[in-house]
Amino acid sequence: MSKALPSSTGTGPWRNTTVTGLLYAFGAFFTWGLSPIYFKALVDVPATEIMAHRVVWSALLMIVVVLALRSRHAVAAAFATRRQLGFYAVTTLLVSTNWLLFIWAVNTGHMVQVSLGYYINPLVNVVLGVLFLHERLEGRQKLAVALAVLGVASLVAAAGTLPWISLTLALSFGFYALMRKKAGIDPLIGLLAETLMITPLAIGYLVWADLSGWGSFGSAGLGLDALLAAAGAVTAVPLILFMYGAQRLKLSTIGLMQYLAPTIQLLLGVALYGEAFTTAHALAFGFIWTGLAVYSSQAFRSR
Template identity: 40%
Template sequence: MNPIRLGYLYGLGAYLLWGFFPLYLKLLRPAGPMEILAHRIVWSVAFVALLLAAMRNVGFLRALLRRPRALAGIAAAAALIAVNWGTYIYGVNSDRVVETALGYFINPLVSVLLGVFVLQERLRPAQWAALGVGALAVAVLTVDYGRLPYLALTLAFSFACYGFVKKRLGLPAAEGLFVESAVLALPALAYLGWLSLRGDSAFGHVSTGHTVLLVLAGAATAIPLLLFAGAANRLPLSGLGMLQYLAPILQLGCGVLIFHEPMPPARLAGFALVWLALIVFTADALRQAHQSRTRPRTPTDSQPPVPTPTAP
């Protein structure tokens, strides 16, 4: 199969799985958000360890242990992704899927903010316009909710910071997920043990199907990331960037159409402003990518970074 076509198939597979992830998380109740998060971490380690063993790819750990700065970066990435996962699980299982979708819509705009304040990047006028419209959207949604949409902002900022750290580390998807989950595995196991001692654990006490679904949380975490890695290796940046909006669109659809969460006019107006900001942002990015392809390249030109996945 043509590599580009295969890349789009991988990308669609990843974003479809992420888009319908709220349906899976709802099935894990009555387990609480922290218990679901702990199982997701523990079974991710187990699943990816088996995968790496099958690929005979465990030598990277020895090299990694000789890089203390990389280990510190992995610990930071692990903490950020734990915050992101935990917030997302809490949002879905507290019937706020629409707000979690908002977080992943505004995530690209937060990434641009990081570029300005952390990397001192200079923005183009269209990017400033997109950020301004995005800020207005947050203000409108704050009025609608009667509070800051803190779940959405936590998801957006935690994942943008996670993507920033991951770009600096440069670890492949499977290896990165294994090490990050391994960092969190001991606290997760300790928490699950404490729940079990208290008699509050849902694992093994609801039904066989529920127990199997908790175990499958590791595969549900790893498979979309591996599909995304396959897409990132084959697709141009513009194609991958367009696909990333599929997941929050599907999540929003799940919240409104399947879980019947409210979407009053003011909230719809806030989302419309977010979409307008993303249209401006994406159009500018596509125009810039086209100009980069058409102008003669020099040896000093750098390749654009591959965007991190918009993943719950």
């Protein structure tokens, strides 16, 4: 377990700790922002197969990481009761939905919607905190949420349909974070538990794909095999970096830095992969960016 951090004095060890935290957090959000490039490299592989590899290789990597950084007693305690197993079943469903939809959306040309979903996510967290944690909205937070709602409503009015990809990504990760927060689960042990719970299904799917003759692993060259195996590192490494960064930084700092990932994703989608960014998108993003600016300024001042 990590040692207690020194108090924030602005000098000496704390300054070094803050710099280290910024580097960890930047690494996490930068990696998440660039992750669509990795999944685009696997565009010829079905999203469900990529997802299965992501689960299996993540589980293997997390076993090594958790055994190195946590005690075996802590790992065993995470699986001690049926209630805990039921909790992990729900969080596994939520995070699996988020992962699979992200992969499919990236590889079918919906990166603008992906970035919109992760811009909305912080404000979804605010609403969930009010509904389930009895937190109170302050004036600027109410304005920020209202602007986000206007942004989504403007897209609905322009397109005639809900931006379901954005909303599903935001809500699935929002409820996932809510459950993790309420339970106080160690992030590393939690991810290990979630990947282990779905690993048998993922392995069964990959075996079936191989026996059916359309599985990609082992049939399309070592380069593709290496990319599929790298799914574990793509999943686990930014999470570990985020965890260590969050230990060393103020919550408001993490809150501001988290917008780096969807900003990179938006730029990649429009500039590199040629996705459309219409006037309707500009209006919706304008509302949401304004809401995030209001929300972030409130968080920054209060902390």
